[in-house]
Amino acid sequence: MGNLYTFQEQYENALETYAASIRLASKTRDNALAARALTNAALVSIQMQQNRQALGFLDRAWEDIKHLHTTKDTVHSLISMGRAYAQLLPLLPGRQNHLVRRVIASFRDAISRAETIDALRAASYAWGYLGQLYEAQQQYRDALQSTRMALLQVQHVHAPESLYRWQWQMGRLLTRMGRPNQAIKAYEDAVETLESFRYETTASYSQTVDFQQAVAPVYFQLVDLLLERANVLEQQPRADTDSQYEHYLYQARTIMEQFKVVELQDYFQDECIQALQAKEKPLEAIIDPNTMVIYPILLPDRTELLVSLSTGLHRFSVPVSSAALTKQVNQFRKHLEHRTTHRYLPYAEQLYTWLIRPLEPLLTPSIETLVFVPDGILRTIPLGALHDGNAFLVEKHAVAMLLGTTLNDPRALSEDDVRVLAAGLTEAVEGFSPLIYASKELEFLEKTYGSKPLLNE
Template structure:
């Protein structure tokens, strides 16, 4: 498509050029690349208007409205849809006019203008009844039915009328779809009718309707529809108390979703649907069912398969979350490593805290198998405690963080103490969930000491994403880079000098400092030499959108994609990059999506491990900790990276000036801890 665009730019056919730009804009929109989509669609619209092509202008305006709605700019979207409608009516494009009015109803609903939304839907319904049997009519009826469903609870006495009208429209849509031989449309019509009955708790009636939706989706070879109805089947069977059958249905839904999750997360109409709404609940509900089933099974040997399957589902979710954040397939799991990791060490435990709405589950992999503890604290209550703890950790002059550190310890670690004490565990690897990504678990406190004083602590987005090989100690080659000067409005980092000097002393590295530290020079160095460790001491920000995440260089901002490209040179060598250190980065307080980006930085960049900070410390403590970490790695070949970090952090704790976790806790060892 982009090649066609390049050729069209060189031709004099402006109409063809506008059409190609419009199509490329739609592709970007469907892929969730909203900035690129906006640029293409606006340029194409300018051309279409210049050519006086009202039909193409109407299509482009509708797409721009969808783009604005995906950014929650509903009032602006509504105005754009109105313009699209006007032009569609001018050129007598009735299907487009209907789509524009349905989109106007959706926008009005989001703005709380419920009667206006109903008026638009009523208008569309009248127009649909005049259409011959067609795909546009089938999907139009489904969309109006969904619109009426969404209006329930907002228009008082009309609730029952809206319910009956929705059911009638879905049934009418099934007739149209069957008449056309369109099983895909039929799957949506039957499925949404089943969902309507599900919402009314009429589960026995909803099940056969949902089965018809599953059959139609299979007939259409439409996985983006099929997974929804397999999931719905699982929910209905759960409600009917048929737990084993429900688990089977959920498992089929996950299996169907795996190859298409990226497309599904973007939404079927190019409208970016939140991953948390469309995909995460499926995995969570299946894990919940498996844990419930394990609880009903007496004896570890019988419950263990359910716990292992629950862990596997959580692993699939973790990989899907990272793919969603980075918007690419860079995080394909390293297949088959999970069993190897379990067998790697008798001194390592892996903790999966799972935050459910009504409780918190602690799954832990131990040398003899899986253990599970249920903690009666809701996700909301735990998140509230996490946010208070995170906020107070940076206040280095008070100990207000301590009650929260102890409360979180009591919820997340103390229930596991008997299981952990049964083995010589020295390393705790955490696969955090939700808000727990935003805090360092090393700073939890048992009333006498910090968790880091008992265990080396590492974080990984998932065991399936972890390359289990230990650090290669021979022929270590280090590339260091950083800024001590203030650039681009960011303050100077004077302690970076000490940090980089320590690396120079230990490994003989010659740093790219200040003016020498540019994106191009970093890329050139990595291309030319096989480094084991890359250490970057500069301002870095991890944001909830990967596009806004960067590392500061002297003259520019290094994006995640640029960093990946630079580190990517190592993938073609015998040894990949062992460790990427980012010693002055930060994530927004309370933003667990930004913290997800930090947790996945090693995977995205193609490094086995990363050492990075949750918040920024412009202090001598940072350079001291980093220097101690590298010294521990060098002087004790038996020490893992996690143990080296533990020793460095404990060294700071033992210094009264730096005992506060605000100084040492932000450093996280990410991914491979060996």
Template sequence: MILLLLSPSAAAESPDILKEGERAFMRGDFAKAIEQWESAPDFYKKSNDHLNQADTLVYLRVYLSEAYRASGYDAKAAELLDSADKSASGDLKTKIAALLLLYQGDTLSNQKDEQGALGAYMESAKLSENKYPEICAKALLHAAGIHHRAGRNAETRSLLEKTIAKTRLLEQSHDKAYLLISAGELSEISEYDLFQEARKIAESIGDLRAVSHALGHIARLYEKEKRYEESLSLTRQAVFAAQQADAPESLYRWLWQSGRLLTILGDRDGAISSYRLAIQNLESIRQDMASGCQRGMCLSFRDIVGPLYFEMADILLQRSASSKDSHQIQQDLKEARSVIEQLKTVELQDYFQDECVALHSKGSSIDKLHTLHAAAIYPILLPNRTEVLVSFPDGLKQFTVSLKNDELTELIRSFRAKLEQPESRFIRYAQRLYDLLLRPLESELDSRKIDTLIFVPDGALRTIPMAALHDGRRFLIEKYAVATTPGLTLTDPKPLERQGLHMLLNGLTESVQGFSSLPNVSYELQEVHRLYESRVLRDKDFTISGVEQAFRTMPYSIVHIASHGQFDKNPKNTFLLTYNSKLTMDKLEQLIRIGKFRKDPVELLTLSACQTASGDDRAALGLAGVAVKAGARSALATLWFIDDASTSRLITDFYRKIRDSGLSKAKALQQAQIGIIKDPNLEHPAYWAPFLLIGNWM
């Protein structure tokens, strides 16, 4: 590659910087290649070979760009490639143009612009067809991937044939091995042969990463053919190769595969050990994977590795259900819950694109909640059933719901749709969900005099208010105070300090930025202001700069925002409306944390007019995590918006009960909701159920 550009004298004197970098790149050690190539310019600046120096430095930028891109640093790769393009000429400029089109295709594909991506890939393949087979092969492969995802089999096969032909023109290298592996993943005919060919190439150049990938994929084929013992043997070889290569991105996959195979073969304990190791290794690369998802390389971190966590929880729950050893049962239940808790924490970090989001909250001793007459209800949604774990004084209890996840999700979706329509008939859905999720717990809850339920929902359960479930006589909220939290370790339960509460009231009544007016907000702000010492920012005063100035003046305990809010599956589209702009969650966090010198965080963040799209589990995740993200101990927020006086009435009653009765926040909300239910004109859940208390319920 690069060495061919040098004059004989420069090549002879060239250290091993370029050679070592090239060898590292060929075997897939991109970090080493970057290290070597970034030090090469110093050598050439000291060289007298000015004729070759300029071209060589341009080439260095091109290959550094490829190494950075392979390492996941797309922005740096694009910067280097743009710099090289400005200095290049002739064939080199053609190569850079082909690479830029390839990268453009990847960007468009991540943005779901399939036609635009296909156009860029095919143009890249055309430019590079004659002189740059490695770029051509990559472009054709990526185009084949788009056709494969769309189910266009004939187009996929045609492009794969061209990809493989171009790939076989390449010298033995990391790129060649991985192109064959990737082609094998898309092929339904010659996949075994492609994986074996890639394995031989990888072994010949000592590329243990590629060896691991090839072995793991061959093992997967054996698993599909139910050749489980052979598959396990090859998977263990793939694990060993990944360990030798120090490749955690491969290692966790094959440990996961080992766990699945050991489960099939009946070695439950061995499977659990493999799953544990898989998750441990995944943790070391989790941040890189999550940032890849944030750049659009996948839908979410959960899409890629969520099944690993659920499979491990599943086998632990199977073992606990069949065990007679009470100590082992408790250990398995706690570990199963802990595994899903890990996923929930990462999922929240992934949603808000903030690694520090989980550090904003102090973990709680949730298993001691019996002293507070509260029970934590932790549903784990598995493909063939739902397991409900409940914290009681004598430990965790396990209840099994024998309903497939897709059937439960369909029921939940129907319930949510009915809840938002004040005239709808929702009761059969409310009762069915109560019978499935709460009826089996009734005797345990009653015998322990539980009065508060803390739900840690997952999946579709995040999109519904559990308070609206119905036992045939009463709503759940009429029996228990109800709160929710995105995760047990993301909750900091402490009693509300009622002395010296200061409130910041914010709201919009006028129509701004294309959003409708909110006439009931005027009454809401007025009534709450009467109850608490507060500062009011209304309409034109409710701006980001106004809120910032308020926080710099006073450490507020309660922040109330009565304005349009939208929680979307894409956090970039999540916002609260101010008079002249949109307040993002990142900015809200910055504003609330202005007073970092304060000893205590904001006790309560209230969002009385926000909404999430029906059926959007990821948007509901954002709503559930709003308190954690903003740095507040708890949040009161709505799943959907009801522009009705009942909203202001409920909010005012909630604040009054907190001030006057000494009730916990959960019980104050319960009493306020019951007050609405007792009004015959407002008893439908559409009016009172969207309010969720999130986080610290005390």
């Protein structure tokens, strides 16, 4: 019942229920029940921001659990206790030494007990969480050793939901230790495990892990690392590094395409999205020579623009963080909705400066169409409304948007057999002003494509 109250965020009721369990366990001398109830009470106390009370519960649980026989339940209780102590580390700065000692002791006791009963999955979690502690403490060598042990243990059981976590953790550690090539390999292993995990489950894995917190960062951190490697090579003589440089760019775009598929599957809770993917062909081999495909990638410290032309793939890096870009986009959208003012223009011009102006050396007169593959917040705005100070982007180029280059066939449609459904309103409806130019636009479509438009119907 306490767990149900916790799930419903009825924390006072949950705490009362756990207190009753603790009293019952004390009367019956059931140390296992007492340890679980005390740990759960501590976790609820953390949610209620009663951190010192949480520490008291955990210290009592620690005393109870020391007397328990070694079972899988005991091991899992120790792991839960160690994680709860770890949650208190940033909340009780004055008790750091005590908390760190207890986290380490909890996980090491769990490891020792798990190995005696051959509980390899539990041992893997204990080693992995111990590695997380060392990572947070910036003790990267100890963190790396613990993470390797977690990977070693999990390879003996089928547990992709934990395997990818330790591969991801290994990638983060190797990055911080200045070993980018090994880090890339670890991240690639994590992505491959996530992909296999996705295909092996009938329901979306988002039911098991939180997508934005535990899946998306794996892809974006790998892309970040690949583009950083491309940046390093870009500073070197190009003749010696061209093939490697292009390899990193193509690989980064491929990972982003994989992410977009996974993101849609998570959103729709449907594995059938995979069937919508176009046959994989090099994008540069099939796009029209008059088309530019722009692939913005929003990263914590910068925005990367991958630009595809029929002649090849190019990269531009803009020193604007995802947070700054998101703030600007939100302001642009907010003011754009007030159609009687031009307050949106400064934001439209700033976004143009960040997203389009760096590409102007490639925007030759032959480029007629810009195809955006937007990421995140950029999907919420009409990119054709960006402004260079003199004209809107859509006044200079045709503008299109794609969810992903592998989720749609990016080749141009044949104009020989195009059928168009065209409809418009020139009358005011539900408080919205009439669209006075809609009739002219429909006339143009009728003349161009022979379609019979629907006007005010």
